[in-house]
Amino acid sequence: MASDGKKAPYTLQIGPIHPSLKEPVMFTFEMDGEQVRSVDFAPGQTHRGIEWMGMRRNPVQIVHLTDRICGICGIVHTLAFSLAVEQIAEIQVPERADYIRVILHEFERIQSHLLWAGVAAHELGFDSLLHLTWRVREQAMDVIENLTGNRVNYGIVQVGGVRRDIVPEQYKIIEDCLSTYEGLLTKLLNLFLDDTTIAMRCRDTGVLTRKEAIELCTVGPTSRASGVNMDLRQDYPYAAYGDLDVRAVLPEPHMGETHGDVYDRIVVRLFEVGQSCQIIRQCLSEMPSGPYTAEEKPAKILAICKKATGEAIGRVEAPRGECLHYVRMDGKESPTSWKVKASSYSNLMSWIPMLKDEQIADIPIIVASIDPCLSCTDRVAIVRNGEKSILTKEDLTRLSVEKTRRLQR
Amino acid sequence: MKLNSAFNRSLWVYHFNSGSCNGCEIEIVATITPRYDPERFGIKLVGSPRHADVMLVTGPVVHKMKDRLLRVYSQMPDPKLVMCIGACGISGGVFYDSYNLDGPVDEVIPVDVYVPGCPPRPEAIVHGVVTALAKLERLQGVKA
Numbered sequence: 001m002a003s004d005g006k007k008a009p010y011t012l013q014i015g016p017i018h019p020s021l022k023e024p025v026m027f028t029f030e031m032d033g034e035q036v037r038s039v040d041f042a043p044g045q046t047h048r049g050i051e052w053m054g055m056r057r058n059p060v061q062i063v064h065l066t067d068r069i070c071g072i073c074g075i076v077h078t079l080a081f082s083l084a085v086e087q088i089a090e091i092q093v094p095e096r097a098d099y100i101r102v103i104l105h106e107f108e109r110i111q112s113h114l115l116w117a118g119v120a121a122h123e124l125g126f127d128s129l130l131h132l133t134w135r136v137r138e139q140a141m142d143v144i145e146n147l148t149g150n151r152v153n154y155g156i157v158q159v160g161g162v163r164r165d166i167v168p169e170q171y172k173i174i175e176d177c178l179s180t181y182e183g184l185l186t187k188l189l190n191l192f193l194d195d196t197t198i199a200m201r202c203r204d205t206g207v208l209t210r211k212e213a214i215e216l217c218t219v220g221p222t223s224r225a226s227g228v229n230m231d232l233r234q235d236y237p238y239a240a241y242g243d244l245d246v247r248a249v250l251p252e253p254h255m256g257e258t259h260g261d262v263y264d265r266i267v268v269r270l271f272e273v274g275q276s277c278q279i280i281r282q283c284l285s286e287m288p289s290g291p292y293t294a295e296e297k298p299a300k301i302l303a304i305c306k307k308a309t310g311e312a313i314g315r316v317e318a319p320r321g322e323c324l325h326y327v328r329m330d331g332k333e334s335p336t337s338w339k340v341k342a343s344s345y346s347n348l349m350s351w352i353p354m355l356k357d358e359q360i361a362d363i364p365i366i367v368a369s370i371d372p373c374l375s376c377t378d379r380v381a382i383v384r385n386g387e388k389s390i391l392t393k394e395d396l397t398r399l400s401v402e403k404t405r406r407l408q409r
Numbered sequence: 410m411k412l413n414s415a416f417n418r419s420l421w422v423y424h425f426n427s428g429s430c431n432g433c434e435i436e437i438v439a440t441i442t443p444r445y446d447p448e449r450f451g452i453k454l455v456g457s458p459r460h461a462d463v464m465l466v467t468g469p470v471v472h473k474m475k476d477r478l479l480r481v482y483s484q485m486p487d488p489k490l491v492m493c494i495g496a497c498g499i500s501g502g503v504f505y506d507s508y509n510l511d512g513p514v515d516e517v518i519p520v521d522v523y524v525p526g527c528p529p530r531p532e533a534i535v536h537g538v539v540t541a542l543a544k545l546e547r548l549q550g551v552k553a
Binding site: 016017023024044045046047048049050052053056064065068069070071072074115118130131134135137138141151152153373375 | 425426428429430431432433434435436438439442443444468469471472473474477481497502503504506507508509510527528530
């Protein structure tokens with residue numbers, strides 16, 4: 001601590017409430033001058049006990065609860081949970097539903113990556129670029145609203161399929177949006193990748209080597225930017241991805257080499273926007289006809305789920321990486337066990353090697369570079385000093401009181 | 410809406426996340442970006458509660474955030490307004506039966522404007538800010 005009279009290293013605390021953090025998380029940095037010596041962070045500030053609530057609700061209700069795990073990954077969590085329940089209850093999802101799920105999933109990826117690109121530009125102090133990316137993002141939001149009825153928290157995926165069909169009149173809206181984005185992508189790539197300032201701030205900043213990326217079990221764009229060829233859509237296809245041509249986006253084919261730095265993470269995410277456009281196009285051209293859900297009536301889905309016993313895992317490649325839902329059902333109305341492992345959970349640990357020996361001014365962009373989503377992550381299990389422990393409410397209260405006292409000191 | 414002397418000053422807004430799902434955060438940021446552009450009227454997000462006239466609170470106030478919410482609220486200068494964004498801050502919403510909630514927001518700090526929705530649309534948030542502005546005028550005794 002800084003109070004013991006020594007000059008260096010001193011402690012710098014950022015968060016849990018800080019304007020550059022959209023969500024509460026607390027960082028403690030050991031600093032030597034401007035340089036970060038070591039990092040510790042405390043997530044779990046937004047823990048809402050969603051799994052606990054889920055164990056008291058039935059699968060049809062839980063789907064809408066999973067929507068609210070994270071406002072950005074609405075499709076991801078609902079889809080992962082539905083996939084798990086469908087495996088347990090042996091519900092055959094119609095092919096058309098799979099394609100609709102993929103289209104929405106990819107639109108979500110487009111809006112999420114554009115959102116991230118804007119936030120990254122903002123963290124670099126490039127606010128005009130933030131406003132540009134967020135303006136173009138609105139078109140994806142319009143399409144999502146047209147297809148699902150809501151801009152965020154779509155509530156479109158349900159166990160057994162989707163709740164709305166995509167009608168031919170909507171194809172044109174989707175096509176228009178895709179051509180806009182394909183035209184815009186060159187401009188965005190140019191703005192982000194050819195800009196001297198962005199290159200100077202991001203090249204070789206927050207480096208995560210391939211070895212560290214594998215050791216720390218990072219997922220999604222964070223690991224792909226370090227050269228790990230891993231994408232659930234390519235390795236373990238779910239929904240309609242088996243029929244589609246998806247290859248993991250790596251920085252090397254586009255930039256010639258892999259640095260594993262913040263710049264490479266921008267590269268991967270921007271090229272994934274282009275890839276998502278292609279996937280949606282492919283889906284539209286191969287869209288099979290037929291029903292969009294296995295069972296329209298929620299009461300009937302519930303009746304099927306009530307009889308189901310077994311356990312299953314639903315895995316989905318979220319915009320931030322692999323998201324996993326484990327569900328166990330024992331022939332009762334609500335599941336006996338439900339565990340959510342969101343993608344940021346795997347990625348948060350990569351902050352520690354990334355931030356080491358970097359400067360204070362680079363903290364915001366490095367923290368943002370893994371696209372952290374803490375509302376996804378804040379489940380009950382915490383890992384500290386390599387030990388895993390489950391916190392009860394009393395523990396949380398005690399920790400909270402201790403923390404308040406510490407903060408007031 | 411008729412422009413009056415309250416528009417002589419800009420309305421600065423501070424955003425506090427009390428355990429939200431991120432949905433409202435995104436809609437708040439979408440609100441301040443070019444399509445809606447409330448900065449035309451001097452409405453902008455600021456980084457410190459000490460600079461703010463209005464605080465936007467999102468989320469159902471989880472246990473860990475209660476003390477922080479109180480502290481941030483006390484740091485705001487008077488006259489101050491609180492806007493509660495989203496269904497879960499108003500009533501607990503989908504998280505109503507969670508064991509870790511100290512909310513809803515109005516049980517922790519006084520709330521002036523409620524913006525319902527899960528999450529509310531940017532238009533709804535802008536409308537909420539306009540409503541807050543009208544209340545601020547009343548508090549300051551500004552004549553229309």
